[in-house]
Amino acid sequence: MDKPFVFINSAMSADGKLSTKERKQVRISGKLDFERVDELRAQADAVMVGIGTVLSDDPSLTVKSPERKAARKAAGKNENPVRIIVDSSARTPLDADIFKKGDGLRIIAVSTSAPAEKIEKLEEKALVIKTGTFKVDLTELAAKLKEMGINTLMVEGGATLNWGMLSAGLVDEVYTFVGNLIIGGKTAPTFTDGEGFSEAEIPELELLSTEKIEKGILLSWKVKGKEK
Numbered sequence: 163m164d165k166p167f168v169f170i171n172s173a174m175s176a177d178g179k180l181s182t183k184e185r186k187q188v189r190i191s192g193k194l195d196f197e198r199v200d201e202l203r204a205q206a207d208a209v210m211v212g213i214g215t216v217l218s219d220d221p222s223l224t225v226k227s228p229e230r231k232a233a234r235k236a237a238g239k240n241e242n243p244v245r246i247i248v249d250s251s252a253r254t255p256l257d258a259d260i261f262k263k264g265d266g267l268r269i270i271a272v273s274t275s276a277p278a279e280k281i282e283k284l285e286e287k288a289l290v291i292k293t294g295t296f297k298v299d300l301t302e303l304a305a306k307l308k309e310m311g312i313n314t315l316m317v318e319g320g321a322t323l324n325w326g327m328l329s330a331g332l333v334d335e336v337y338t339f340v341g342n343l344i345i346g347g348k349t350a351p352t353f354t355d356g357e358g359f360s361e362a363e364i365p366e367l368e369l370l371s372t373e374k375i376e377k378g379i380l381l382s383w384k385v386k387g388k389e390k
């Protein structure tokens with residue numbers, strides 16, 4: 163299947179949590195790591211998050227640095243990569259920051275059972291792609307994105323979308339910034355939630371690099387597939 167090159171970038175605590183037990187955003191990355199994330203966004207054709215992240219964090223997913231935005235413009239691109247929300251039931255608020263801030267195409271990926279009325283409203287603000295009956299079919303979505311010319315796709319979480327992409331075998335590389343804090347709580351999202359792999363399905367990773375960044379560490383992994 164032809165698909166974009168897909169990588170996940172997430173920041174997690176030393177105990178593997180993405181946010182608090184109330185799903186409240188925590189500042190895990192320091193200034194330098196946020197700069198690294200901004201550079202990844204600026205280099206990507208598209209950035210994708212799950213609806214859970216939109217509902218809890220309301221991210222804009224824009225490129226922040228004026229220099230990076232200018233470089234994209236100079237290369238004939240929009241200032242921001244295409245911004246994608248995976249949202250099976252079309253729950254994206256019409257006043258989400260992703261619509262308010264910055265230029266560039268927004269895509270909302272919904273399932274065919276999402277309410278038609280809400281889809282019509284979202285279509286005034288974004289391209290709506292329908293795939294999957296009750297849940298977005300991520301494999302089909304990835305193929306459609308590739309057809310649209312999206313060659314590099316950055317996935318910025320959250321925990322459920324990370325699971326969806328990894329369990330569908332769509333992820334090529336994973337970057338986890340591990341920060342110097344412990345969040346705890348069994349209801350706090352971890353880097354990968356979802357159903358979890360059974361033992362025979364666990365994908366093997368290859369460590370590409372480690373880098374100390376301020377008070378944390380960046381781990382870069384290649385996803386090799388199922389354990390042999």
Ligand SMILES: NC(=O)C1=CN([C@@H]2O[C@H](COP(=O)(O)OP(=O)(O)OC[C@H]3O[C@@H](n4cnc5c(N)ncnc54)[C@H](O)[C@@H]3O)[C@@H](O)[C@H]2O)C=CC1
Pocket residue numbers: 171172173174179180181182185186187188190211212213214215216218219248249250251297298299300318319320321322323324325326327351355
């Ligand atoms: N520290 C970090 O780097 C980041 C932390 N977060 C945190 O993660 C939390 C949000 O994570 P979640 O609640 O797990 O939500 P999520 O952002 O992973 O979105 C999950 C939603 O995606 C939708 N979806 C549709 N089709 C899917 C499919 N085939 N597979 C998987 N998902 C599909 C579902 O509606 C599902 O509820 C928030 O607390 C946020 O603060 C989010 C992004 C980055």
Ligand SMILES: Nc1nc(O)c(N)c(N[C@@H]2O[C@H](COP(=O)(O)O)[C@@H](O)[C@H]2O)n1
Pocket residue numbers: 172173187188189190191192195196199211215219220221222223224318319
């Ligand atoms: N890389 C990173 N480090 C942290 O410490 C974080 N808390 C997050 N959170 C995610 O970053 C996104 C914010 O995007 P905008 O600044 O609004 O463009 C959002 O998805 C958070 O969940 N990331």
